[in-house]
Amino acid sequence: MVDVSRVQKELTECNRDREVSGVSIALHDGANISHLTGTIAGPADSPYEGGTFTIDIRLPGGYPFEPPKMQFITKVWHPNISSQNGAICLDILKDQWSPALTLKTALLSLQALLSCPAPDDPQDAVVAQQYLRDYPTFAATARYWTEAFAKCSSTGMEEKVQKLVEMGFPEELVRSTLKSVDGDENMALEKLCSG
Amino acid sequence: MGHSDAASPAPAPAARDARKKRGNRTAAKLKQSKLETRRGQWLNNSGQGNDGKDAKVAATPTGARSNAGSPILASPHPPLPRRRVDSRSRGSDPEDREEAGATGLEIGGSDLDSPMHSPGSDKSQGSGCGAQRKGFSGNGHGPSPSSGSSVWSSSRSVSDAEEDTGCPEDENEVLDDWEAAADALYDDDSHCHHSSVPTTPPPAPTTAPPANAAGPETIRSKARAWAPDDKFRPQSLPSISKQASFPASIGNSWAGMGMTAAQQGILSLPVSCPICYEDLDPTDSSFLPCPCGFHLCLFCHKRILEADGRCPGCRKQYNTASAVEEGGGGAKETTVGTGRQMANIAPVRLFRSCSMGPRY
Structure with a gap:
């Protein structure tokens, strides 16, 4: 059984300084506390700068004594992250996990991993090869992937959702409405107001 | 005026233990020399103005009064150095005021030394002196802000309003943190294990001395001090504020004692x-x-x-x-x-x- 009180405290703790840390966690679906979604900002001075990366987090029953299971939802071009399914190769998410670590520190570690790839211990061999042999191409590809998959849609969406939620609409409804109008804020507002 | 100030609170502190008194005495000396520094600076200032003579006349009774007010100060403190201060700062060229001010300070420092060695040549006073000198360098840019109440009142009676730029705010802050610094002094005392019998008569301490002792510490930890007009200045829960300010202020000067690490160990x-x-x-x-x-x-x-x-x-x-x-x-x-x-x-x-x- 997941330690619910710890997870809840972690969530509040992590989201308290989300602007500063660039890391935030939210429940994936309202009910299940063992299924979360983390977001990290792409670190500056890296090909991932400016992107917002979403990570699927699943807490095993033994959490925090067992590591959380994390996987990138956003597609990333990185030697230690599978370009196919977003699987992450990071020691602290495996044998080097410690119960003293938190979801926030784990996400921060992912952020650090983005800025410092370890191509000698790769998850995605193709990307690692490219990183080692042809760094400029790697950087260009990573930047392109960031541009294509980690920008606008998610960041803009979140901002729009927040804006509309602040106006007083329920978040679920805002999300579904925004989806239905393809993310057009004004259209969504119109639709929400009309009922 | 200074006399009554000094005399009234005497019985209560007299009941305290001897160590406290010793701390007070050390601080009293500091106070005395600070007073002199102030007077030196003031005389210098007024000497540059037109009525340096009045200042001279006024200065003499001040010394007499403050001595009368606190009998401790009179005995261990030879009258000679005071004259030295006066004469030098008076005799110095009125045109370079800053230099003269610096001289006055220096003398204040050496002045401190002389009584230190004379009475019992005891260790704690020596180290106290080190701390006090720091206070001096801190105060070097103006009239010393940390003069005690009795001295304060007496010097105020002589000096005119503009001289009192040793802003009362500073004084309050100094008073605020005196306990912490007194503890520091006490701590030093206990480390030195000095057992010299006081050669001077038991001090009839004024309320002022601890405030003086606080000089060096307070200046450093000013940012943490309670605002003088703070209503929440904790009379009831003083230890909290002290615990917060103590390690920081101590850490600078007492790092060699491993105290910082110890305190951090507890706090963390x-x-x-x-x-x-x-x-x-x-x-x-x-x-x-x-x-x-x-x-x-x-x-x-x-x-x-x-x-x-x-x-x-x-x-x-x-x-x-x-x-x-x-x-x-x-x-x-x-x-x-x-x-x-x-x-x-x-x-x-x-x-x-x-x-x-x-x-x-």
């Missing part, structure tokens, strides 16, 4: 288990299963021992001996380890209670 003690986020009870707080010092509650520790048995703080195996033996021996090992850790912590705690002692 977690209040909740970093694993389950539940509050640590006293048993948990004193439970140190790993030499790395990682605190956790007994429940989480047990849970970890059931699994891979590595310390969350350093990832090392908790107890290799117990892992091998798997039994009562292992448990014993743990308690021994804990005991050792406690032994490491114990002096730290004692130290703290010592330093806090005189407050209560």
